[in-house]
Amino acid sequence: MASSLPAPLPHDDPAPPRWQQRKAAATRKLILDAATDCLVEGGYARLTTVEVLKQANVSRGAMHHHFTSRADLVSALIHHVLHKRLERFLSDYLSALKDTDPAHAIAVATDVHWQSMKTPEFTAFLELVMAARTDPELSALLVPATREFERTWISEVERAIPHWSGASDQMLLANDVAAALHLGLLINRPFIEDPARREAVRDTLVALVKDLFAQSKG
Amino acid sequence: MASSLPAPLPHDDPAPPRWQQRKAAATRKLILDAATDCLVEGGYARLTTVEVLKQANVSRGAMHHHFTSRADLVSALIHHVLHKRLERFLSDYLSALKDTDPAHAIAVATDVHWQSMKTPEFTAFLELVMAARTDPELSALLVPATREFERTWISEVERAIPHWSGASDQMLLANDVAAALHLGLLINRPFIEDPARREAVRDTLVALVKDLFAQSKG
DNA sequence: GATAAAACAGGCATTGGTGCCGGTTTTTCA
DNA sequence: TGAAAAACCGGCACCAATGCCTGTTTTATC
Numbered sequence: 001m002a003s004s005l006p007a008p009l010p011h012d013d014p015a016p017p018r019w020q021q022r023k024a025a026a027t028r029k030l031i032l033d034a035a036t037d038c039l040v041e042g043g044y045a046r047l048t049t050v051e052v053l054k055q056a057n058v059s060r061g062a063m064h065h066h067f068t069s070r071a072d073l074v075s076a077l078i079h080h081v082l083h084k085r086l087e088r089f090l091s092d093y094l095s096a097l098k099d100t101d102p103a104h105a106i107a108v109a110t111d112v113h114w115q116s117m118k119t120p121e122f123t124a125f126l127e128l129v130m131a132a133r134t135d136p137e138l139s140a141l142l143v144p145a146t147r148e149f150e151r152t153w154i155s156e157v158e159r160a161i162p163h164w165s166g167a168s169d170q171m172l173l174a175n176d177v178a179a180a181l182h183l184g185l186l187i188n189r190p191f192i193e194d195p196a197r198r199e200a201v202r203d204t205l206v207a208l209v210k211d212l213f214a215q216s217k218g
Numbered sequence: 219m220a221s222s223l224p225a226p227l228p229h230d231d232p233a234p235p236r237w238q239q240r241k242a243a244a245t246r247k248l249i250l251d252a253a254t255d256c257l258v259e260g261g262y263a264r265l266t267t268v269e270v271l272k273q274a275n276v277s278r279g280a281m282h283h284h285f286t287s288r289a290d291l292v293s294a295l296i297h298h299v300l301h302k303r304l305e306r307f308l309s310d311y312l313s314a315l316k317d318t319d320p321a322h323a324i325a326v327a328t329d330v331h332w333q334s335m336k337t338p339e340f341t342a343f344l345e346l347v348m349a350a351r352t353d354p355e356l357s358a359l360l361v362p363a364t365r366e367f368e369r370t371w372i373s374e375v376e377r378a379i380p381h382w383s384g385a386s387d388q389m390l391l392a393n394d395v396a397a398a399l400h401l402g403l404l405i406n407r408p409f410i411e412d413p414a415r416r417e418a419v420r421d422t423l424v425a426l427v428k429d430l431f432a433q434s435k436g
Numbered sequence: 437g438a439t440a441a442a443a444c445a446g447g448c449a450t451t452g453g454t455g456c457c458g459g460t461t462t463t464t465c466a
Numbered sequence: 467t468g469a470a471a472a473a474c475c476g477g478c479a480c481c482a483a484t485g486c487c488t489g490t491t492t493t494a495t496c
Contacts, residue, residue, distance in 0.1 A: 064444090070484070181395065183401070184399055198394075201395055267455090278477080279475040
């Protein structure tokens with residue numbers, strides 16, 4: 001059967017220097033994306049090696065070749081998920097801010113932040129976070145990686161919104177409040193039947209962040 | 219070996235009408251408390267029948283007698299955890315409000331709310347909530363039970379703080395915001411190294427709730 | 437074109453969780 | 467007092483997940 005990925009082409013391609021490495025990287029990414037899907041669909045409990053290799057359509061041997069143990073897979077998955085999360089958020093964030101009236105910038109940015117918590121990456125990340133509470137080894141990997149992610153996050157947001165310059169305390173506070181409130185709202189969602197109640201919470205947050213911004217300028 | 223719980227005493231106790239029922243209820247509670255501990259210490263993944271019966275020091279047969287299947291145990295555990303959560307919160311809430319200057323009532327109430335999220339009951343509840351996301355059968359039990367819990371919660375808080383009377387929308391919003399923000403803060407805790415940052419978030423919430431309260435009166 | 441190494445294929449033993457069963461002790465009630 | 471029922475005991479069979487292992491194919495290197 002023909003591989004759907006890079007074809008060998010031994011006679012036509014003059015200089016594909018490292019074909020094995022590219023193939024291996026592709027398989028690796030395939031497995032990690034499949035693992036992310038497993039996390040989203042079945043939670044950390046159903047993140048099993050068998051389930052992942054079924055989802056990725058690879059053999060047991062391929063799995064074992066790239067990730068010797070389950071812990072190995074999870075370790076790589078942490079960085080994979082955080083990388084995708086940062087990449088997608090910054091992309092959405094910057095493109096949303098690009099063509100937006102500065103007067104509505106805060107409302108738009110807050111909404112993008114909320115939307116970013118409904119992505120597969122974040123769902124997978126949250127599963128890892130919850131599992132890490134009772135798994136010291138996972139925690140030892142996840143906590144430093146996430147802190148590094150947060151630092152990059154903050155510095156990128158600072159670059160994106162120069163208006164906050166000189167008031168990084170206020171901006172950090174606004175970020176922390178938004179992150180906590182959105183996360184809690186996401187989890188409590190099934191228990192708040194009325195959508196108006198959820199919107200009221202988000203509106204309150206926008207007003208609060210606007211207030212913090214005004215304080216930082218006055 | 220002597221039972222550490224209710225002793226038979228066939229000749230001395232004139233009227234213990236249903237001794238079996240009391241014994242059964244005690245064993246049941248013992249198992250459910252042990253299950254709560256398992257959730258706290260090992261998360262939903264390690265909530266296994268074997269682990270629970272070890273923790274409770276009961277036999278396999280006793281376990282099977284009271285809870286035929288694991289699903290049976292989880293179903294009872296939901297109500298057990300919600301009951302304990304409501305009981306403890308109301309107790310702490312009312313006793314804290316009793317001897318408090320009304321001017322600081324909101325700050326105190328908010329703090330009690332935050333403290334209530336660090337209890338074993340809430341930790342266990344959160345594990346159930348996260349597991350329910352990818353477990354439809356668990357979700358079908360947990361969601362209605364939690365909504366009922368929320369209704370009781372709200373009505374009890376309304377009774378406890380008559381000042382909000384006539385502004386139940388504002389009170390509900392304040393409650394929703396506090397619940398979401400505290401929950402998110404609890405989960406994000408390991409990633410916020412500086413305690414001052416966490417306190418700043420909580421101070422912001424207190425100021426916000428005070429503001430909502432002022433709005434409801436002006 | 438021969439050799440080494442990377443990438444992959446598939447199976448097997450162990451472990452741990454679940455469900456269920458036949459037997460035993462204790463309590464209740466006629 | 468004696469029989470029925472409730473409460474409890476401990477083990478076994480099944481299944482799913484993990485880790486490891488021995489082959490096989492494909493690519494790189496000399």
